[in-house]
Amino acid sequence: MMSKQHIPAEKRRKRTALMDRSDIEVEVLAYVLVSLCVLLAVIPCIHVVARSFSKGTAVISGMVTLWPINPQIEGYRTVLRETEFLRALGNTLLVTFVGTAASMIASILFAYPLSKTELVGRKFFILLCMIVMVFNGGMVPNYLLMRGLGLLDSFSALIFPALISVFNMLIIKNYFESLPESVLEYAAIDGAGDFRTLVSIVCPLSMPVLATVTLLYAIHYWNNYFNAMLYILDPYKVTLQVFIRNFIADAGTLVNQLERTAETMGNLSTGVIIACATVLGIIPIVALYPFVQRFMLQGITIGSEKG
Amino acid sequence: MKKLLSMLLLCAMVLGLATSAGAEITLGEEKPVLRILNYNVSYNPNETVEYKAYVDKTGYEAVYSILPSENATETLVMNMAGADKFDMCIIQGADQFSTLMTQGALLPLNDYIDAIAPEMWDCISKEAWSGVSDEDGNVYALPFVYPMPRELTSVITVRMDLVKAAGIDTLPTTVNSFYDFCKKLQDFYGDQYIILTGPYNKGTPGNIYNIPMCIAAGFGIYSDWMLDDDGKVIYMTEHKNFNAMIEYLNRLYNEKILDMDYAINTWSNADEKMSSGRAILEIHSRESINGMSKALFANFPELTEDDLAWIPILHDEEGNASFMESRQYWSYTVVPRSAAYNAAYVVDYAWKKAQNQTYLLIGEEGVHYTWDEDHLPIPIQPIFTDERNKANIFMSIGYEDQLSTLWAARLRKSSIMWKLYTACTLEPLANEPQVMVPSPFAYNNKPAYAEYNPQLLADLNVYLTQLVTGVKGLDSLNTFMNDWKVNGGEEVRAALTEWVNK
Structure with missing residues (x-):
């Protein structure tokens, strides 16, 4: 095999130039492919936004592509004023905040003891967690459980079943295990008990993983659809995702309601109303995402170094 | 479960x-x-x-x-x-x-x-x-x-401005004259317009067909389940005029009178084509006439409600037609x-x-x-x-x-909807009430019907679309009927026969 030293300088320069050019080509190709993927994802969203701002007649005629036709905000005004959207949004925010806080507290309190190798029965508890990860009671038994606990038509029915995600708890546990034992020993020498150590030493040191898991829980509660659909029938307690699904199924009624005079007829259509509800439904997450994106990226790898 | x-x-x-x-x-x-x-x-x-x-x-x-x-x-x-x-x-x-x-x-x-x-x-x-x-x-x-059980719910909306411009003054009343009518429009306009767009596959659950029932009426076909002349319960595909109806619709499709997107159109696609001025005729129902007509008038301000007309139902050459009551x-x-x-x-x-x-x-x-x-x-x-x-x-x-009297108030919320209802239900039924066929299976609560018929109807609609668009030929009818039997067709027939006899 010819070593690098034996390659003539001219030839080496050409090869480097070729590699540079090839790198540029690969990079250009990557940009093109990624841009195409981005466009594939973004264009439908732009289309929905354009529909939401367009006049109903333009949507019915299929004239709206990526820019609103006869722009108006009547659809948004209607969804915000004439429907239960704001109530559903409030319910979802409540469930998300309370649920995320409760889940974090429960997960941390569960993960910390499990991160201690000296815990009696540690493997047994971890095995139990694994079983829960693989097997599920199913829709009817879960419903019966919620009914037995008296949680139907209550926000608790949306929080308790998801209180501890084993996956998230294990991420926290693994991170706790990676903390230097010596720091915890110093705390013990200074007289801190387990709870004080957890609150004052472990949690502050684990902020990256806690932030990431908080985000994962928040997304779970925000997107929770199935449990909300099954356990909440009280229209005052309906959450946003269920509201949007139910609303889409019956949006025609609202349009009929608004077509009560010749002047208002044609301003809105089912397509406009559905687009508005959809856009309003994703605004909170889209607004929040840039600020929490780095935690999402961390979440892919964090806690995976050990265990 | x-x-x-x-x-x-x-x-x-x-x-x-x-x-x-x-x-x-x-x-x-x-x-x-x-x-x-x-x-x-x-x-x-x-x-x-x-x-x-x-x-x-x-x-x-x-x-x-x-x-x-x-x-x-x-x-x-x-x-x-x-x-x-x-x-x-x-x-x-x-x-x-x-x-x-x-x-x-x-x-x-x-x-x-x-x-x-x-x-x-x-x-x-x-x-x-x-x-x-x-x-x-x-x-x-x-x-x-x-x-509103006695309503002609599947109609054809007509752009009369385009029809008159083609030199046609009267609307067809029979399936044969409808074909001639469409041919004249096609000869006049060429490929400029879709002559007939549809289907209107939206409406009361269990009562939606992928064929225009206003045209099927002229072949005596009014439902998925019917009674034949001897009072025997038959499926749509067993009707004596089923083949003739399919050949007719297939001819409309092959000659590009029927929308070439017929197989993939939703009712809103059809509304899009009609309201944006790409179609002359549309199969639909009063349910979407408000939105469609307003969009049409917004796109073509010179048009008024008088430029729309309707073909409520088509007859055979003897003047017979059948449309089922929605009981x-x-x-x-x-x-x-x-x-x-x-x-x-x-x-x-x-x-x-x-x-x-x-x-x-x-x-x-x-x-x-x-x-x-x-x-x-x-x-x-x-x-x-x-x-x-x-x-x-x-x-x-x-x-x-x-109820039907009280419901009239709800239809009158818009003038165009009332106009359609008058032209397609009140007037035709005043002149020929016999076109409304009482449903022989109305209100049936047979468990076999509830269990099997939704899927049978879904399969039928897919098959109808395939036949109309030529994806399958009528020689596939035996295969379809064999699948139909496997999927509970005979059980439903037995249940409906029992219901009718009761």
């Missing part, structure tokens, strides 16, 4: 029997707040003006819960099995009612009706009662029947066995609603509506829509013979 749900319902039934046995049927002085589980709507019924009107007229307060739009049947069954959660449920869909009735989750209401409101038996026809009864005559629901249920009010102790109040509530149905459905004369010279109500807008648009969901049972 189904077994588990059935067991749950069985438990609920036993519990209900235990609690209701021997109870005397009376109304106490204090009315309970009724807990109602309602089919899915996009709004909160408890907050509507209509709800307050119902409270005023009946004296009953109610708390409404709403079924989800997805997994509605499963959620319903689980909640019915959940003892003492709801006093009554207002549900849609024969499959939901059939599931609950056959599993024994519902309370028979005969004794309650007899004790509280015996006049209620006269609200609807015996046929309508029979559809919510078992073999022993036990009634398990207070049904709200479809208010079915809009909703069912049922009482879980576990709520027997409030069943008397549920019946009383329903009866008070029926007694006040005019006020509850269309409001107060002079305030919400007036009468025209034909004694049909004219809504006063916008108060009519503001205060009565959602009134129908609260009804349980109504006087069947009055």
Whole structure:
């Protein structure tokens, strides 16, 4: 095999130039492919936004592509004023905040003891967690459980079943295990008990993983659809995702309601109303995402170094 | 899953029997707040003006819960099995009612009706009662029947400005003249326009076909299940004119009279093509005429309502046509066995609603509506829509013979919808009432029908589209019928035969 030293300088320069050019080509190709993927994802969203701002007649005629036709905000005004959207949004925010806080507290309190190798029965508890990860009671038994606990038509029915995600708890546990034992020993020498150590030493040191898991829980509660659909029938307690699904199924009624005079007829259509509800439904997450994106990226790898 | 749900319902039934046995049927002085589980709507019924009107007229307060739009049947069954959660449920869909009735989750209401409101038996026809009864005559629901059974619901909307520009003055009345009419339009306009777009595959569940029923009417075909001349129950594909109808529709498609996107169009695609000026004729129904026509007039300001006309139904060369009445249920009010102790109040509530149905459905004369010279109500807008648009969901049972008159007010909310209804239903049926075929299977509650027919109908619609667009030929009919038999076709036929004989 010819070593690098034996390659003539001219030839080496050409090869480097070729590699540079090839790198540029690969990079250009990557940009093109990624841009195409981005466009594939973004264009439908732009289309929905354009529909939401367009006049109903333009949507019915299929004239709206990526820019609103006869722009108006009547659809948004209607969804915000004439429907239960704001109530559903409030319910979802409540469930998300309370649920995320409760889940974090429960997960941390569960993960910390499990991160201690000296815990009696540690493997047994971890095995139990694994079983829960693989097997599920199913829709009817879960419903019966919620009914037995008296949680139907209550926000608790949306929080308790998801209180501890084993996956998230294990991420926290693994991170706790990676903390230097010596720091915890110093705390013990200074007289801190387990709870004080957890609150004052472990949690502050684990902020990256806690932030990431908080985000994962928040997304779970925000997107929770199935449990909300099954356990909440009280229209005052309906959450946003269920509201949007139910609303889409019956949006025609609202349009009929608004077509009560010749002047208002044609301003809105089912397509406009559905687009508005959809856009309003994703605004909170889209607004929040840039600020929490780095935690999402961390979440892919964090806690995976050990265990 | 189904077994588990059935067991749950069985438990609920036993519990209900235990609690209701021997109870005397009376109304106490204090009315309970009724807990109602309602089919899915996009709004909160408890907050509507209509709800307050119902409270005023009946004296009953109610708390409404709403079924989800997805997994509605499963959620319903689980909640019915959940003892003492709801006093009554207002549900849609024969499959939901059939599931609950056959599993024994519902309370028979005969004794309650007899004790509280015996006049209620006269609200609807015996046929309508029979559809919510078992073999022993036990009634398990207070049904709200479809208010407009005699309506030509599949029509062809025509751009008269384009038709007249092509030198045509009259609309066709027969299937053959319709073909000639379309050919003339095609000869005049070439590829400039889609001659006929569709299908209108939206409407009452279980009654949606991927073929234009206004054209099928000219071949004597009016439903998926029909009776032949000998009174035998036949499927659409077994009708003597089925092949001729398919050949006709296939010819329209092959000659590019029918929209080349016919197989993939949704009703909104068809509306798009018509309202954007790309089509001359559209198959649809009154349901979407408001939006489509407003969009059309917005895109072509020179057009007016007078530039639209309708072909309500096509005939054969002898002048015969058949279109089926839509005799079915809009909703069912049922009482879980576990709520027997409030069943008397549920019946009383329903009866008070029926007694006040005019006020509850269309409001107060002079305030919400007036009468025209034909004694049909004219809504006063916008108060009519503001205060009565959602009134129908609260009804349980109504006087069947009055409903279509009251419903006219709802159609008159827009002039174009009323124009279509007049041109496609009032006038044609005044001239030839015989085109409306009474449904031989109306209100049937046969479990086999509820179990198998939704899938059979879905398969039929796919097959019809394939035949019309030439993806499959009529030589595939035997294969289709073999699959049809495997999927329960004969079981449904037997059930419907039993129903007709009864």
